[in-house]
Amino acid sequence: MSSILNADLHCHSVVSDGTLTPEALAARARANGVELWSLTDHDEIGGQQRALAAARAQGLPYLTGTEISITFAGHTVHIVGLGFDAQDERMRQGLHATRGGRGARAEDMAASLAGVGIPGAYEGALRYAGNPELISRTHFARFLVETGVCRDTHEVFRRYLTEGKPGYVPHRWATLRDAVRWISDAGGLAVIAHPARYSFTPTEEYALFSEFKAHGGAAVEVVTGAHSAAEYLKYAEMAREFNLAASRGSDFHSPDESHTDLGALPYLPGALTPVWELLADRIQ
Ligand code: AMP
Ligand code: MN
Ligand code: MN
Ligand code: MN
Numbered sequence: 001m002s003s004i005l006n007a008d009l010h011c012h013s014v015v016s017d018g019t020l021t022p023e024a025l026a027a028r029a030r031a032n033g034v035e036l037w038s039l040t041d042h043d044e045i046g047g048q049q050r051a052l053a054a055a056r057a058q059g060l061p062y063l064t065g066t067e068i069s070i071t072f073a074g075h076t077v078h079i080v081g082l083g084f085d086a087q088d089e090r091m092r093q094g095l096h097a098t099r100g101g102r103g104a105r106a107e108d109m110a111a112s113l114a115g116v117g118i119p120g121a122y123e124g125a126l127r128y129a130g131n132p133e134l135i136s137r138t139h140f141a142r143f144l145v146e147t148g149v150c151r152d153t154h155e156v157f158r159r160y161l162t163e164g165k166p167g168y169v170p171h172r173w174a175t176l177r178d179a180v181r182w183i184s185d186a187g188g189l190a191v192i193a194h195p196a197r198y199s200f201t202p203t204e205e206y207a208l209f210s211e212f213k214a215h216g217g218a219a220v221e222v223v224t225g226a227h228s229a230a231e232y233l234k235y236a237e238m239a240r241e242f243n244l245a246a247s248r249g250s251d252f253h254s255p256d257e258s259h260t261d262l263g264a265l266p267y268l269p270g271a272l273t274p275v276w277e278l279l280a281d282r283i284q
Pocket of ligand 4: 011012067
C-alpha cells in the first residue's frame with residue numbers, strides 16, 4: 001500500500017471526548033473519501049466493536065485504535081495504538097487503570113475552578129461526558145463555553161485548563177514503556193501522536209523518540225491536524241532518523257470544534273514507510 005492513501009488513523013467519538021457516535025464518524029469518514037479509518041478514543045476501546053461494524057456497513061477498511069495518555073519527563077504525551085486485538089486482556093486492564101484516575105482529577109479540577117468563582121463544574125462537565133469513566137478537560141471546556149465563561153473551547157484551554165492556570169491539575173498517567181508494551185503485546189503498533197504539540201526541549205524530544213524506539217514503538221504521526229507544513233517536514237525527517245514508520249490522522253473531535261475534518265489532510269510525504277503498510281494483515 002502506498003503513501004498516497006486517504007488514511008485517517010486518529011479521531012474521537014462520544015466514547016471519549018468527541019461529539020459524534022462511532023456510526024456518525026464512520027459515515028462522515030466515508031463521505032469525506034477516507035479509504036482506511038481508525039477510531040482512537042482516549043484510554044478506551046469501548047467503541048471498537050461499534051466502529052468496526054459501522055465501517056463494515058460503509059465498506060470502509062478499518063484498523064482498531066486507541067490513544068493512550070502517558071507521562072514522560074513530566075509532560076503528558078499521547079501514544080496511539082493501531083491494529084491490536086481489542087479483546088486482549090492486558091491491554092483492557094491497562095486502559096482501565098489509565099482511566100481510573102480521571103474521576104478524582106475531575107473533582108480536583110472542579111474544586112480549583114470553584115476557587116476562582118466557577119461553581120458546579122464537575123456536574124456540568126459530567127453532563128457532556130458520553131462515558132462517565134472518561135471525563136476529560138474537553139468536557140470541562142464545553143461546560144465553560146455553555147455557561148458563557150469563554151467564547152470557545154480553545155479560549156477555555158488558554159485561560160483555565162493548561163499548566164499554570166486555575167483549573168489545571170497535574171496528573172500522572174501510564175508510563176511510555178507500559179503503553180508501548182500493551183499495544184505491541186496485543187499485536188498492534190505504537191505511534192507517537194502529534195509530536196509537535198508537546199513543549200519539550202530538543203533534548204527531551206530526542207529522549208522521547210529514543211526511548212519509544214527502544215521499547216518497540218513503531219511509528220510517528222507526521223501528518224496530523226495539529227501540525228503545520230513545516231512540522232510535516234520536521235517529523236518526516238525524525239521518522240527517517242529513528243527508523244520509524246509514519247502515520248496520518250486528523251484528530252477530529254467535533255464538527256463545531258475541530259479545524260481539520262476527517263480525511264481532510266495532505267498525503268504523507270514520500271520516502272516514508274506508511275504505518276498501514278506494516279499493518280496490512282490487521283486491516284478489517
Ligand atoms: P485530558 O485527556 O482530560 O487531559 O484532555 C485532553 C484533551 O483536551 C485533548 O485530547 C484535546 O481533545 C483537548 N485539548 C487539549 N488542549 C487543547 C486546546 N488547546 N484546545 C482545545 N482542545 C484541547
Ligand atoms: Mn481529545
Ligand atoms: Mn492527543
Ligand atoms: Mn486525539
